[in-house]
Amino acid sequence: MNKLKILNDPIYGFITIPNALIYDLIEHPYFQRLRRISQMGLSYLVYPGAHHTRFHHAIGSMHLMQKAVQVLRFKDVKISDEEANALYIAILLHDIGHGPFSHALEQSIVTSVNHEAISLKFMEILNEEFNGQLTLAITIFKGSYHRNFLYQLISSQLDMDRLDYLKRDSFYTGVSEGNINSDRLLVMLNVKNDELVVEGKGIYSVEKFIVARRLMYWQVYLHKTGLAAEKVLEKVLKRAKELVLLGEELPASKAFMFFLKRKNNEKDFTFDDLKTFSKLDDYDVLSAIKEWISFDDKLLSKLAESLINRKLPKVILQNKPFSEQQIHDIRLKVNSNLNLTDAELNYFVFNGEISNQAYDSTKNSIKILFKKGEIKDLVTASDHLNIQALSSPVYKYYLCYPKNR
16 A cells, blocks of 8 residues: 555645654544644634644654654754654644643543643553554653754754644634744754754744744734633633533543543543543533533533624733722623622633733743854844843733623
8 A cells, every 4th residue: 555645734734744653643543633633722713814723734744754853964964864753743743632622621520631741652652552653752752862953953942743733724714923934944944953943044033933933823822802712711611621520421422421520639641541632622511511502501601602603701801910890890780781609600600811922931931043053042043122021921811701792
């Protein structure tokens, strides 16, 4: 059977699958599940085109990794075939541990373990199935390999993951500000002292990448309506879990019910847990929430209807925290219509903070290589005053409550 297939991608055109092992990993049910996991969660409620999946993103990231390896080899950076293949595997599987609506899920249902840890567990099981052929990929993925730049290609502030999701999310949302020049960034990559660097003439492309990332976070990932939808989803899942733990019978798939019944303090994520998790996708969650609209618990029913029919709460976003008096006044106003207890009201009136840091100069910073061999951090090298400002986190505060309808 010919396993050297070509995939047609709307961002990059034709993507080649480099070898039979990669093909077999893509064909595995664990990876195929990513076709049923949305890349951007509930962002389609704001940007109707944002229906692409984590499968798209993983394939795109692998394609960029192939191009990065090609560029570095052209510049006489020694990367063996084994190392190259390990990079392709590691980036292909880097998001395999994401669940449906992953961030909301981690806040409510699967709280004892994050998606990075689940990805690693999936990779270890696949390594057993494929007779140890993923060992080097896992070593690089964990940051344990002696050549640090290989890890930086997978996880850093200028890795293949970020290069793909910014360009892909920009394309599917139609938000052109995120449309970075990934080709230019890739051809400017080099390695110096075992560190991934960008050649000096590529500094403006890096600056645009940082600015694009900031704009995509405020305009897309932290869009106030998308934020409200995600918080409502968290509330739905939290209420459902409470009811299940009280003995209520809620309609849900076996895989979803397993995690609804699972107590949040269970630290050990066993092999059986992982097998069940591998059967969980967006369809389980959305089909259950549709059923919950007609469930006889008024809190769950109202929250489920709010999400499915896009009757989302009003969101106020501001630069300073809300005072206790402001929150108290809103709660009184809302409760005059709903007549709920304080605990119940928390499901409909809630507040918190969000932050955006486009570049972190203190953590795995982007290095710029100049012609004379001098290496500087991006903040020092750039004559763009905004880069310094963008390396400081910006906080905003939100308050959500039901609209008067």
